[in-house]
Amino acid sequence: MDGLSPAPFDIAAIRADFPILASEYRGKKLVFLDSGASAQKPRQVIQAMVTCMESAYANVHRGAYHLSEQATADYEAARAAVARFINAPSEADIIFTANSTMAMNLVAHSFGRGMLKPGQAVIASEMEHHANLVPWQMLRDAHGTELRICRITDAGELDLGHLAELLADGRAGLVAITHMSNVLGTVTPAAQIARMAHEAGAKVLFDGSQAAVHRRVDVQAIDADFYAFTGHKLYGPTGIGVLYAKADLQRAMPPFLGGGDMIASVGLHHSTWAEPPAKFEAGTPAIIEAIGLHAAIRYVEAIGMAAIEAHERALVDHAMAVLPGIEGLRILGAAQDRGGVFAFALDNAHSHDLSTLLDRAGIAVRAGRHCAEPLHERLGAESGTCRASFGLYTTAAEIDYLAEALVSARRFFA
């Protein structure tokens, strides 16, 4: 083996990094297939947060003493690591938020209310998570923009022909599309979407909440104007999200929240804003969480995003080989390019009943509509589905065990 080969993907060693995976409940080993809702945390992340709190904690940006300088350096190092992780041109293009929902809302307020004109349109799709749909409904109602919905095909892929139609009149100001569906696993052709949007004079926002976990993201290669993701799905802590925004947009956008750290100077009646990205980070940021996210990024990069993607592809292939053979099981969507997430339904069991059964077998899956009601309507699955989603610690044996449990479940409700 030459020195450049990726480290072999040592699943046992990886699993040993996640304390919770060793846990049992009612005598059943935990089979955690809900990483798409939120991933488990490796000890490296936990330890980084503990170390911060035990020996390097202070508020950032404000103190001239060494502890605060240290915390500031650590916080800014996290920003730099995020920038490298998604290949942003500069760390100044990275805004920390509370989660990706807040990242999308920041765009809806600062860019939407601040730079779109009433009458311009925002284009989202039928397979958006509510976080990338509700903000545009609210923007429409408050600001008078139009909301256009791009159709998906029956296979669960974005209908690019329809997107072209929606862009044709040149009135779209923003295309806000998921980079990977949290229900179907569909990975969207981001570079192509961006090109189409830009040619029509629109900016483009990708909801990368799922994609950033499963693929190497390169915001420059896809030419994203905005890119959002969330720490807790990337093996990091809750309470921290990321918005990448191009530098010229950050300069042009008015701030979103007002308070400390986002100002240059404050008078009783008038204030001026700090330079980006500080302009968009009001108040004490999620310091400990940024440091945890940094550790999470170090963790996945040590394994390698390519290796993670390959591992998850193998799992998806395995799942698609094993599961469709189960009688009465329907799997939603059939996109060409899909990540480690899929939704399914058993013909004689409601998703809620099914997840209760699976839980008893130790298997954690989500039941319901996964914050994607319209998508479930679109696919004729109004009463919900179960969703299995993979992390880098998921094994093929866990998928086999899921298959076995599904067969038993069908018998149980027969």
Added chain:
Amino acid sequence: MDGLSPAPFDIAAIRADFPILASEYRGKKLVFLDSGASAQKPRQVIQAMVTCMESAYANVHRGAYHLSEQATADYEAARAAVARFINAPSEADIIFTANSTMAMNLVAHSFGRGMLKPGQAVIASEMEHHANLVPWQMLRDAHGTELRICRITDAGELDLGHLAELLADGRAGLVAITHMSNVLGTVTPAAQIARMAHEAGAKVLFDGSQAAVHRRVDVQAIDADFYAFTGHKLYGPTGIGVLYAKADLQRAMPPFLGGGDMIASVGLHHSTWAEPPAKFEAGTPAIIEAIGLHAAIRYVEAIGMAAIEAHERALVDHAMAVLPGIEGLRILGAAQDRGGVFAFALDNAHSHDLSTLLDRAGIAVRAGRHCAEPLHERLGAESGTCRASFGLYTTAAEIDYLAEALVSARRFFA
């Protein structure tokens, strides 16, 4: 001693709970006098977060499996603990936010844009933190409300006569005032302010970011409509804040951020909102941080807020006995009722130079204008001050050491 007496305030035992307090830098013991910017974390808080991540972590509200049910129960238990901590009528009155800055901005958007009419006024004061001033400037500019500023006296107390004048025309819709100044330590007469506001038909928001750390807060006794505070100053983690809002206001207010968890149902074009407080918590909340905040509340309540207040009062009395004797030292403000925070300036040293010196002695204080520029202008301290702020782990000996260092510093710059 009868069983009802509070436990003696065992400062040595308390200090032993905070790992960072044992640290040294360049051979100097850490004397942390910047708790007002952000407090250090006891091992009980760190451990609660670790335990969550190691054995009880999953996304909340969404999963029907036991791990998610457990995490949901833990998250909601934190909400209930916060409600008890400030004596809210119901845990449903507690909204979790990212910090208190976001809590204030939530009020500015949901109540300000949603329920105030252009032409109505918001009243803030000269001693507000930027977090309770800039949002009202932004609201004014976006929504056409007026911003009125209540004066303070030279002693650093709210000028209640002026407040009465500002309320007199009945056009004020909101009074947004700090419950304790982060620069002067002044505790404001919250119950009286609320009474005055209510008589004039205005709602009242208290910025309790400092007060909640130093005093027992009872939102019903002071009749607050809104009350905001932030976890990281209360010995909890970053990334979590609290907004208390009266139930009828929460029902009447439109939501702030859109996304998952805050909806009842979502269609492609129209959505309906969840019941409060979920309506105001979009996206994955700060689960680990809420659990950390719960541990922090348990920690301070085990000591007792009354004991903490008494300890800090004794420290303030000690500081006010020792420090004013130092030649050339000016202490800002002289409020009757003050908590463990004070700002000072040496006549021959800029605050920045002074804090660099103190840092070399191991003493962490903040230098600058502490997110309160207008207040510094008002008190003739445009070029900033140093600020010392106490935590429950601060000792009188640390104040003596500060005094000693200040005398040396004055000599250094002579």
Added chain:
Amino acid sequence: MFDDLRDLYQEVILDHGRKPRNFRRLENATHHARGDNPLCGDKMDLWLAFNEDGSIADAAFQGRGCAISMASASLMTETVRGKTPAQAKAMGAGFRELAMTGHCPACDAALEEDMERLTPLSGVHEFPSRVKCATLAWHTLNNALDDPGGKEASSE
């Protein structure tokens, strides 16, 4: 594999879940309400018709949901028939207690027999996220009784 779940999914529940009774629109209804479980997106419509003496003459429902919520609605429509609104509400309160704790000490003798018909659902108390499935029908009933016009109920 799931034998220990027979406590939750007793045969009567699976049966009512598969073939809910009174699963129809009630044409002569005077009262109607809609129930909604945001967690899983399940919805149900409930209709009530009354006798001259004010007791419930007929109860029927339509909707979609899991076995627990279908069975609970089905059993409810059977047990409330002939009850006064006050009695029906008392049963609902008792049932919520049962669903949350597994028993209902407060259910007095008068209700005992009817409550017994509902006890197969008591197993949900061990499944916190499923309690709402079981109680949705009863929340919706309360709403129909309080506001005949048809406000939405949610099982929060």
Added chain:
Amino acid sequence: MFDDLRDLYQEVILDHGRKPRNFRRLENATHHARGDNPLCGDKMDLWLAFNEDGSIADAAFQGRGCAISMASASLMTETVRGKTPAQAKAMGAGFRELAMTGHCPACDAALEEDMERLTPLSGVHEFPSRVKCATLAWHTLNNALDDPGGKEASSE
């Protein structure tokens, strides 16, 4: 108590800090800029006047700030006199290097002598939060040269 801080606060810095040179408004200035350090709220105004050959004839400033920023501005106004804009900018680049790392290998022989006058400020490199205090004057200089009209500079 603070003897080891004499490296940072050398006598020349304390002296320039207490009695900054060229601390005045320049009436015949053709270039002006305003500098701002948001961290501590310090502000300074810088004025420049030029010789016919394009070199800097006079530099003066006013403002408030810590000993480091006052001393840095004071020393700057002294050292840039007689320099062309390009030379002054090169010195600024060298100085920023000095302030951040403690030395400036790139500073070529031509600048050496002038840079030496600035070395007393090199101690700030050990105080990350103070580097901006030292560099603010030089950022402001760059802005005055690039945009004579007086845009605000910040030392970020």
